[in-house]
Amino acid sequence: MNGLHGIIFSYEKEPGLRELVERRMPGSIPFGGRYRVVDFMLSNMQNAGITDVGVVLHGNYQSLLDHVGNGKTWDMSRKYGGLRILPPFADSHRHHSEEYRGKMEALAGVRSYLEEIRQDYVVLADSDLIINIPLAEVYRSHVLSGADITCVCRQDYQSTENATFFELGADNRILKTLCSPKKPTGYHCLEIYILSKELLLRLVDECAAEEKYSLRRDVLNGMSGSLNLRGYVWNGRAAQIRTVQEYFDKSMGLLEPAVYRDLCAAGRPIRAKEDDEAPTYIAPESSCVNSLVADGCIIEGTVENSILFPGVTVKKGAVVKNSILFKHTVVEEDARISFVIADKYVLVRKGETLAGNASYPMAISKNSVV
Amino acid sequence: MKKECIAMLLAGGQGSRLYVLTENMAKPAVAFGGKFRIIDFPLSNCSNAGIDTVGVLTQYRPLELNAYIGSGQPWDLDRNDGGVHILPPYQSATGASWYKGTANAIYQNIGFVDMYDPDYVVVLSGDHIYKMDYADMVERHKAAGTACTISVMEVPWSDASRFGIMSVDENDTITEFAEKPKEPKSNLASMGIYVFTWSKMREYLIADENDPNSDNDFGKNVIPAMLGSGEKMVAYRFAGYWKDVGTLDSLWDANMDMLATGSGLDLLERDWPIYGRSTSAPPAFLGKGSHVEHSVITRGCTVEGKAENSVLSENSVVEEGADVEYSILMPGAVVKKGAKVNYAIIGENAVIGENAVVGAAPDGSEGWGISVVGPETAIPTGFTLAAKHMIDSGMKEVAR
Numbered sequence: 001m002n003g004l005h006g007i008i009f010s011y012e013k014e015p016g017l018r019e020l021v022e023r024r025m026p027g028s029i030p031f032g033g034r035y036r037v038v039d040f041m042l043s044n045m046q047n048a049g050i051t052d053v054g055v056v057l058h059g060n061y062q063s064l065l066d067h068v069g070n071g072k073t074w075d076m077s078r079k080y081g082g083l084r085i086l087p088p089f090a091d092s093h094r095h096h097s098e099e100y101r102g103k104m105e106a107l108a109g110v111r112s113y114l115e116e117i118r119q120d121y122v123v124l125a126d127s128d129l130i131i132n133i134p135l136a137e138v139y140r141s142h143v144l145s146g147a148d149i150t151c152v153c154r155q156d157y158q159s160t161e162n163a164t165f166f167e168l169g170a171d172n173r174i175l176k177t178l179c180s181p182k183k184p185t186g187y188h189c190l191e192i193y194i195l196s197k198e199l200l201l202r203l204v205d206e207c208a209a210e211e212k213y214s215l216r217r218d219v220l221n222g223m224s225g226s227l228n229l230r231g232y233v234w235n236g237r238a239a240q241i242r243t244v245q246e247y248f249d250k251s252m253g254l255l256e257p258a259v260y261r262d263l264c265a266a267g268r269p270i271r272a273k274e275d276d277e278a279p280t281y282i283a284p285e286s287s288c289v290n291s292l293v294a295d296g297c298i299i300e301g302t303v304e305n306s307i308l309f310p311g312v313t314v315k316k317g318a319v320v321k322n323s324i325l326f327k328h329t330v331v332e333e334d335a336r337i338s339f340v341i342a343d344k345y346v347l348v349r350k351g352e353t354l355a356g357n358a359s360y361p362m363a364i365s366k367n368s369v370v
Numbered sequence: 371m372k373k374e375c376i377a378m379l380l381a382g383g384q385g386s387r388l389y390v391l392t393e394n395m396a397k398p399a400v401a402f403g404g405k406f407r408i409i410d411f412p413l414s415n416c417s418n419a420g421i422d423t424v425g426v427l428t429q430y431r432p433l434e435l436n437a438y439i440g441s442g443q444p445w446d447l448d449r450n451d452g453g454v455h456i457l458p459p460y461q462s463a464t465g466a467s468w469y470k471g472t473a474n475a476i477y478q479n480i481g482f483v484d485m486y487d488p489d490y491v492v493v494l495s496g497d498h499i500y501k502m503d504y505a506d507m508v509e510r511h512k513a514a515g516t517a518c519t520i521s522v523m524e525v526p527w528s529d530a531s532r533f534g535i536m537s538v539d540e541n542d543t544i545t546e547f548a549e550k551p552k553e554p555k556s557n558l559a560s561m562g563i564y565v566f567t568w569s570k571m572r573e574y575l576i577a578d579e580n581d582p583n584s585d586n587d588f589g590k591n592v593i594p595a596m597l598g599s600g601e602k603m604v605a606y607r608f609a610g611y612w613k614d615v616g617t618l619d620s621l622w623d624a625n626m627d628m629l630a631t632g633s634g635l636d637l638l639e640r641d642w643p644i645y646g647r648s649t650s651a652p653p654a655f656l657g658k659g660s661h662v663e664h665s666v667i668t669r670g671c672t673v674e675g676k677a678e679n680s681v682l683s684e685n686s687v688v689e690e691g692a693d694v695e696y697s698i699l700m701p702g703a704v705v706k707k708g709a710k711v712n713y714a715i716i717g718e719n720a721v722i723g724e725n726a727v728v729g730a731a732p733d734g735s736e737g738w739g740i741s742v743v744g745p746e747t748a749i750p751t752g753f754t755l756a757a758k759h760m761i762d763s764g765m766k767e768v769a770r
Contacts, residue, residue: 278403279403282665289661292653295405298638
C-alpha cells in the first residue's frame with residue numbers, strides 16, 4: 001500500500017511531565033522497558049505499509065533526533081521518501097521562535113514539504129500516543145466511507161487535560177466537537193486523522209490566510225458544516241501521557257500480561273532502536289518477579305513490580321519495588337526504592353531510601369546522584 | 371579500492387557434531403548466549419578491530435545464515451566501500467565445484483581478494499566464541515615481517531593431543547607444527563585464526579590446488595607446506611576466553627560460561643560489544659510466581675515458572691509450574707506447564723509438552739550426558755526424554 005503518507009507531530013511541551021521532559025520532548029520519553037513513546041506511532045505506520053513519514057518538530061528535539069536517526073529501524077531509510085525530520089522551515093511566513101499554537105500552524109510551517117508528498121492520503125498523528133492500531137484498516141474505512149476527514153476516537157474518559165471529544169451520530173458521523181469540555185462525554189479524540197493530501201493542502205492554506213491555527217477548533221468545529229467528518233471508533237487500548245502520574249500508571253499497567261501483549265507483543269510488532277546490549281544476568285540469591293526487564297541488566301538484589309530499561313544494575317541487598325528505572329540506572333547495595341521513576345544514568349547510593357507514593361511517584365532527573 | 375587488510379570467514383561447515391541443531395542451518399548460524407548467533411563473534415570482532423571488509427564463505431545450508439547476515443548492518447558492515455560479502459561456491463567457465471576444504475574455499479575466491487588488493491588477509495572460523503582484537507594481531511604480523519601469524523593459546527598438557535600444536539623458539543617463531551600429536555612437544559594450540567601476507571598466501575594456495583594429493587586444508591596442508599619451505603611464521607599468544615563450540619558438550623559449556631564469573635566470558639562488558647541482528651521483541655517478562663536465579667534472560671522471554679542456571683534466549687517461554695535447570699532454551703523454545711528440563715539443549719521453536727521430562731542431572735553413570743531436542747520439535751505431553759538422548763523434529767531418536 002503506497003497510498004498513505006504519515007505526519008507525526010512532536011512540538012507540544014507537556015509541563016505535567018516535569019522531570020521526564022526536562023531534556024526531551026514527550027515523544028522521546030522511554031516507555032515499557034525498551035521503547036520511546038514515538039516508536040508506537042512509527043511502528044503503527046510501518047505496520048500499515050507506510051514508507052514516507054514526516055516528523056514535525058519544535059522545541060527540545062535533540063533526544064528525539066538521536067532516537068529516530070535515519071529511520072532505519074522502521075525500514076524508513078529509503079532512496080526515495082522514507083523518514084523526514086521537519087523542523088520549522090525558514091520559508092514559512094511566521095518566524096517560529098515560539099511553540100506552534102496548533103496543528104494547522106505546524107503544518108503551515110512545513111507547507112513546502114506537504115506539497116511534495118507522493119501519496120494521495122495523509123495520516124496525521126501525535127508522537128506521544130501509545131497505541132498499537134492497524135492504520136491500514138482505518139485507511140480502508142476512510143476511503144470506503146467517503147468521509148473528508150476520519151478521526152480515530154475511543155470511548156474513554158481518562159482525565160487528560162485539554163482533550164477533544166466527539167458526539168457521534170449515525171454511521172459515526174461527527175455531530176459535534178467539544179474542545180476541553182469540563183465534563184467529558186461521547187468519544188475521546190485520539191488525534192489520529194486521515195484525509196486526502198488535496199484537502200490537507202486546501203485546509204492549511206485557508207487557515208493560514210485567516211490566521212487560524214487549531215485543527216480541532218478551526219477545522220473540525222469551524223468547518224463542520226462544509227466537511228463530512230467521521231469518527232473511527234477504536235475499541236483497543238490507547239494512552240495519551242500528559243502527566244507523571246499518567247506515565248506511571250500506564251507503565252505499571254504493562255505488568256498485566258494482557259495489556260503488555262496487546263500493546264507490545266501483538267502480531268503488529270513495535271520496533272525500537274537497537275540497544276546492542278547482551279542478555280540480562282540474574283544472579284544467585286536474587287529475586288525478580290512481576291517485572292519487565294530489558295537487556296544488559298545485572299540483578300543481584302530484589303526487584304518487584306518494576307520496569308527495568310537496558311543496562312540497569314541492582315546490587316546485592318538493594319530492593320526495587322513499584323519503580324521504573326531508565327537506561328543505566330544503578331541502585332547500589334542495600335538501597336531501597338519504591339514508587340520511583342529514575343531517569344537515565346541515575347545513581348542511588350548505598351543504603352539510601354527513596355520512596356514516592358502510588359498517587360505521587362517520585363521522578364528523578366537524568367544523571368542525578370542520590 | 372585497495373584495503374590494507376581484509377578478513378575471510380570460513381562459515382561453510384556443516385557442523386555435523388552438533389547433530390540435530392544443524393539439521394537445517396550451518397553451524398555459524400546456531401544460536402548462542404540468549405540473543406546471539408555464533409557468527410556474531412567473529413563479525414563483531416572484525417567490526418571492533420576496524421576491519422571493514424569481510425568475505426563470508428558459505429556452503430552448507432546457507433539460507434538461515436544469509437538471511438541473518440543480510441547487508442551486514444547490525445555489525446556496521448554495510449559499506450559502500452568494502453563491507454560484508456557472502457561468497458558461496460559458484461560455476462565458472464571451466465565447471466563448478468564445491469569448496470573442497472578451507473584452503474580451496476579461499477583459493478576459489480582469489481578473484482574476490484584481489485579485488486581489494488590487500489597486504490594482509492585474516493582467516494577466521496565461524497565456530498568460535500571469543501573476543502579478540504585482530505588489529506593487534508595484524509600489527510604483530512607486520513612488525514615481525516612474517517608470511518603467516520597463527521594465533522595460539524596455552525592448553526592443559528593433557529588436552530594438547532586434541533589440537534594442532536605449535537612448537538616455538540624464544541621469539542615465538544614457529545619451529546614445528548603437529549596436527550593432533552600423540553606425544554605433544556608443546557602446549558600451544560592453534561586457534562584456527564591466521565594472518566597471512568596475501569602475496570605469499572596466494573602463491574601457496576595455487577601450489578596447494580595443483581597438488582592432487584592435498585586435502586586443501588589450512589591446518590593439514592597449507593601451514594605445513596609453508597613451514598616446510600622455510601617461510602617465517604610466528605605464533606601470536608592469546609590469553610582471553612576462547613572456545614570452539616563444534617560439539618554439543620562444548621556448546622552447552624560455552625553457554626554456561628556466560629553464567630560463571632571468572633570464566634572470562636563476559637558479554638555485559640561494554641568495551642568490546644558483540645552485535646547481533648535484533649528482533650523486535652518486547653522486554654522479558656517475569657511473572658508473579660516466577661523464580662529466576664543465576665540465569666541469563668533476554669527480550670521476548672516470558673517466565674511464569676522456574677529457571678535456574680540456564681540461558682533463556684529470545685522469545686522463549688517457561689510456563690507456570692515448569693522447571694528449567696542447567697539448560698539452554700534456544701530462541702522461541704517453549705516449556706509448557708509442569709514440564710521439567712534438566713541439563714538439556716532445547717532447539718529453536720521446540721515445544722516441550724505439559725509435564726514432559728527432558729534430561730536429568732548427572733548421576734555419575736557412564737551413559738549420562740546432555741539431552742538435546744532438535745529445532746521445531748514438539749515433545750508430547752508427559753513424554754520422557756532420558757539423559758544423553760537426542761530427538762529430531764520428526765520425533766526420531768538420533769544416536770551420537
